[in-house]
Every structure is written in structure tokens, then in C-alpha cells.
Amino acid sequence: MSTFMKKWGLVFVFLLLSTFMIAGCGSQEENTKGEQNIKTETVQEEADTETGQKFPVTITDDANKEVTIESDPQTIVSIQASNTEIAFALGLGERIVGVSDYCNYPPEALEKEKVGGQDINVEMVLSLQPDIALVTDYHNETHPDILKQFEEAGIKVIVVGETSSFEEVYKNIEMIGKATGTEEKANEMITDMKDRLTAIKQQAAEITEKKKVWVEVSPSPDIFTTGKNTFMHEMLESIQAINAAEDQEGWVKLTEEEIVQLNPDVIITTYGYYVENPSEQVLARKGWQDVLAIKNEQVFDVDNDTVTRPGPRLIEGVETLAKLIYPEVFKK
Numbered sequence: 001m002s003t004f005m006k007k008w009g010l011v012f013v014f015l016l017l018s019t020f021m022i023a024g025c026g027s028q029e030e031n032t033k034g035e036q037n038i039k040t041e042t043v044q045e046e047a048d049t050e051t052g053q054k055f056p057v058t059i060t061d062d063a064n065k066e067v068t069i070e071s072d073p074q075t076i077v078s079i080q081a082s083n084t085e086i087a088f089a090l091g092l093g094e095r096i097v098g099v100s101d102y103c104n105y106p107p108e109a110l111e112k113e114k115v116g117g118q119d120i121n122v123e124m125v126l127s128l129q130p131d132i133a134l135v136t137d138y139h140n141e142t143h144p145d146i147l148k149q150f151e152e153a154g155i156k157v158i159v160v161g162e163t164s165s166f167e168e169v170y171k172n173i174e175m176i177g178k179a180t181g182t183e184e185k186a187n188e189m190i191t192d193m194k195d196r197l198t199a200i201k202q203q204a205a206e207i208t209e210k211k212k213v214w215v216e217v218s219p220s221p222d223i224f225t226t227g228k229n230t231f232m233h234e235m236l237e238s239i240q241a242i243n244a245a246e247d248q249e250g251w252v253k254l255t256e257e258e259i260v261q262l263n264p265d266v267i268i269t270t271y272g273y274y275v276e277n278p279s280e281q282v283l284a285r286k287g288w289q290d291v292l293a294i295k296n297e298q299v300f301d302v303d304n305d306t307v308t309r310p311g312p313r314l315i316e317g318v319e320t321l322a323k324l325i326y327p328e329v330f331k332k
Contacts, residue, residue, distance in 0.1 A: 059179050062161030062172075063140045069156055072181040073131035077115055083134040083160050084109050085311035086173050089189060090182040097128045105305060105313075122146055126153055132179060137161045163310040164229045164250075166197065172310065193315045200238060200322055203329060207240040211325055214244040214264035214293065217251065217308070219275050220285065224253050231314060232307055239322045239330075241266075260291055266325050267293040270308065272301035300324045 058068045077098040078084040084103040087096055093108055098115040115124045118138060125133065126149075133147075133155050140147060140159045147157045158179055163169050170190045177186025215232050218224040226232040227248030236243045244262045245252065269278040279299040288294045302324070306317035322330040 055181065057178055059158070059175055061159040061175065062137055063159035065159065067156055067158055067179070069132070069179055073156070073179070075128065075130040076132045076134065076180065077125055077128060077130040077155075078103065078134040079115060079117070079120060079139065080134065080136050080160065081105070081305075082309050082311040083136075083172075083176065085309065085313065086176050087134070087180070089312045090173075090177055090180065090185050092180055092182065095180075097130055098125060118142075120146055122149065125150065125155075129153075130155055132156045132158060134158050134160055134176065164231065165234055166193070166231075166314065169310045169314060170194075173312070189312055193312065196315045197238060197318060200318055200330075204238065204240040204322065204326070207326060207329060210240050210242050211265040212242045212244050212262070213266045213268060213325060214259060214262060216267065216269045216278075216282070217271065217304075219269070219271055219278065219281065220256065222253060223256065223259065224251055226250070226308075227252055230308075231310070231317070235307065235314075235318045235321055238318060239325065241321075241325050256285070256287065260288055263291055264293050265296075265298060267291075267299045268321065268324070269299070269301045270304040273304055 055072055056068055056070045058066055060066050074095055075097045076087060076092060076095050078087055078096060079098075079100045081100060081103045084096070084099050085105055087093075088106050088109065093106075096109075096112055098113040099109050101114050101117045103109040103112070113124065113128060115121045115128070120135075120139065120143060133150055135147060135157060137159055150157050156179075158175070160172050160176065161168075163172060170193070173186050173190055174183070177183040177189075213236055215225050215236075216223055217226060217232075225245045225248070227243070227245045227250055229250055233243050233246065244259075244264045245254070248254075267282055269275075269282060272278045275281070278301045282288070282299045283294055283297065285294075293299055302317065302320055306313045306320065319330075
């Protein structure tokens with residue numbers, strides 16, 4: 001074989017080997033990418049397993065609007081104290097970047113950026129760029145243009161409606177849990193609340209002489225109480241107590257003369273957070289000396305937020321009322 005043929009034969013072999021090496025490297029790179037993709041998918045599956053649900057999720061909020069959340073929200077604004085309590089109880093405290101001016105529980109909520117109340121600080125919310133904004137039906141009815149502005153900015157707006165019963169609170173907790181990837185935790189919270197309420201009802205079943213209870217949610221001279229279709233009414237029923245205003249509907253104002261005629265066995269006030277010594281003030285009212293609750297000094301102030309705010313602490317409100325109204329049964 002000539003020197004020319006040998007030389008070109010070697011060149012051909014070299015080119016052939018180079019082609020195989022390049023092809024081999026390409027296959028190895030594809031395999032590596034494939035392994036990385038599998039690992040990424042595995043991590044995502046593990047994250048889904050950890051939260052108990054997968055994204056995207058679609059919910060129907062209390063404005064009867066379908067909202068689709070594409071991925072696990074990392075930043076949340078809550079413009080209602082009850083929703084803020086629910087979110088913190090679901091373990092979302094680190095994700096909450098803004099709250100209403102009235103959010104006071106847990107204490108960590110006080111450290112969050114304030115974004116207004118009934119009137120929303122639009123610029124502040126937009127600057128925080130939350131993934132989700134939890135608003136109320138009031139906002140939906142009075143500020144639809146602002147909520148539309150939020151949606152156009154990529155914020156998922158969820159309307160959480162007003163509630164007046166435990167069942168409605170459970171639904172709100174469930175909805176917020178599903179929207180935030182904490183559905184499992186939400187179900188656990190609801191189950192705990194239901195179990196504790198059931199236990200109270202079972203214990204209250206031994207009560208044979210029901211007490212009449214007058215509830216004051218604002219002091220004299222404009223005294224308001226809670227009638228039917230309120231949390232307080234449901235709470236009193238659950239512990240075998242009689243709401244002195246059971247013939248009324250919702251939040252109503254009564255005169256002192258009307259209240260005296262009702263002659264309640266126990267008086268509960270809920271405004272101690274802004275009125276000093278409310279029980280003493282009620283006990284000292286002129287013309288009330290013949291009321292059984294005054295005679296027996298059965299006047300107590302309770303934490304307003306635990307008996308009127310539709311959140312997870314409502315069950316604490318029931319337990320407190322039970323011990324104050326029927327200590328012989330619930331303080332055993």
C-alpha cells in the first residue's frame with residue numbers, strides 16, 4: 001500500500017473515532033439531563049406529598065368566583081383579622097407580608113406591614129406583590145375596581161365572606177387551606193374544633209336548670225346585644241344557656257328598661273379591651289339592683305375576639321363562657 005493511502009487511511013480512522021466520541025458525549029449529556037429532570041420531578045412530588053395536595057388548584061370563593069392558583073403561594077396579604085388568624089394557625093406566618101390595620105393576633109401579626117382596613121392601601125399592596133390577597137365580601141362589594149387592579153397585577157384575589165355560624169367558619173378555613181397548600185392542616189384544625197365543641201355539648205347535657213344570659217357587645221348608653229344568627233347565640237345554645245335576646249335577630253340595640261325586664265341570671269360583656277372595669281360599671285348601674293345577675297354578682301367580661309371573630313379561637317370562647325356561666329359543671 002502506498003504512503004499516500006496509508007496517510008489517508010489513518011485520517012479516516014481518526015475522523016471516525018472522533019465522531020463516535022462526540023456522539024457518546026451527547027448521549028451522556030442527555031442522560032445527565034434526564035436524570036436531573038427525574039430528580040426535579042421527584043422533589044416536586046415529595047413537596048406535594050408533604051403539603052397533602054398538588055397545584056394548580058381551583059377554588060370557588062364567596063363571591064362565587066372561580067380562582068385558580070397555579071403554584072404554592074409564597075406571599076400572602078390578609079385584609080381581615082379573622083383570615084389573618086386562620087392563616088397563622090395554618091402555619092403560614094412566614095408567608096404573610098401584609099395584614100389589615102386591625103389584625104392583632106397572634107402577636108406576630110402586629111409586626112407585619114399594614115395595608116388598611118375597609119379602605120385598602122392599594123399602593124402598599126401592589127408594592128408587596130403578594131401571590132394571594134385574602135379580602136372580604138365588603139371589599140368585593142365596595143371596591144371592585146381595586147380588586148380588579150390587583151388581579152391585573154397578577155395577584156390572586158380570594159373573597160372570604162362574612163360568617164355567623166361555626167359551619168361557615170369551617171368552610172372558610174377549608175377554603176383558605178386549599179388555596180395555600182395547607183388543606184391537611186386545615187382539616188386537622190376543623191376536626192379539633194368540632195371535637196372540642198362536641199365534648200362541651202356532651203358535658204352540658206347534664207344541665208337541668210338553664211340560665212338566662214344577657215350579652216353586651218357595647219356599653220351604656222348605646223347598649224347592643226346579639227340575637228339569633230350570631231356566634232354568641234350558637235355558643236349559648238351549645239352550653240344549654242338561654243340567650244336573653246333570643247327573640248331578636250342579629251346585632252340589636254335595647255334600652256336599659258327592656259334589659260332589666262329580661263332579668264338575666266348572668267351578664268356577659270365583651271368590651272373590656274376599650275372600657276375600664278366593665279363588670280364594675282354594670283354592677284353599679286342605677287335601677288338594676290333587682291336583676292338576678294346584679295344581685296348575685298354574675299357579671300363577667302370576656303375577650304371580644306374569641307366570641308365574635310370568625311376564626312379558630314371561637315372554640316376558646318365557648319369554653320370560657322361555659323366555665324363562667326356553669327362553673328359547677330365545667331370547672332369540675
